[in-house]
Amino acid sequence: MARDPGAGWLSVSQLAAREGVSRARALQWLASGRIGGARRIGHHWAIPVGASIVRRAPGRPRARARPAADRLLREMARKYLWWLKPGEAPKPDATIVQVMELGDHGDVLRLEAALGREPLASALRRAGPGQLSPRSWVYWHYRLGLAEPGRVPRPPRRRFT
Numbered sequence: 001m002a003r004d005p006g007a008g009w010l011s012v013s014q015l016a017a018r019e020g021v022s023r024a025r026a027l028q029w030l031a032s033g034r035i036g037g038a039r040r041i042g043h044h045w046a047i048p049v050g051a052s053i054v055r056r057a058p059g060r061p062r063a064r065a066r067p068a069a070d071r072l073l074r075e076m077a078r079k080y081l082w083w084l085k086p087g088e089a090p091k092p093d094a095t096i097v098q099v100m101e102l103g104d105h106g107d108v109l110r111l112e113a114a115l116g117r118e119p120l121a122s123a124l125r126r127a128g129p130g131q132l133s134p135r136s137w138v139y140w141h142y143r144l145g146l147a148e149p150g151r152v153p154r155p156p157r158r159r160f161t
Helices: 012-019 023-031 067-080 092-102 105-115 117-125 134-143
Strands: 039-041 044-048
Touching: 012 023, 012 044, 023 044, 067 092, 067 105, 092 105, 092 117, 092 134, 105 117, 117 134
Parallel strands: none
Antiparallel strands: 039 044
16 A cells, blocks of 8 residues: 555644644744754645754743844954953943044944944944044034934033132
8 A cells, every 4th residue: 555645744733733823823833943853845744743842931021132233343353443352341332432533334234233223323422522523523423313404412522620
C-alpha cells in the first residue's frame, strides 16, 4: 500500500484551523520560530502533524534588546570619543552628540537608522554647553523638526560664577 506523502504534514491553513486561530496568527508563529519542526519551502510552510506551539508567558512582551544599536554606539564611541580608555563606557547621549557634531554623513545615517529620531532629539535637548557648534545646533534642530524656521532655541551657555 502506497503511503500518502502529505499525511505527515500540515499547511498553514490546516494549522490555523487545528489551533482555532487566524491564518495570519499562524504565519506569525511560524515566522517567529514558535512551531517546532516547521520548514519553509519557498513561500510555503511544511508543518509536522505533531508540531506543538511554544507558548509564552501571559502579559505584555518584554522590550526587545537592541544589540545592534548597542554595538553601533560602541563602535561610534571608539571612533568619535577616541580619548576614552577602552574600559570606559561613555554615556549614549555623549556618543550621539559627538557623532552629531563630528560624524560624517554615513555614520549619521547609520546612527539614525539604528536608533530612530527620538534618541537623537533627546540627546540634542540634553546637550551641554559647548558640545555642539552653533552651526550644528541649528542644523540638528531643523533636521529633527524641533524648531520652526527662524525660531531655533539658543544653545546652552557656560556660566562662570
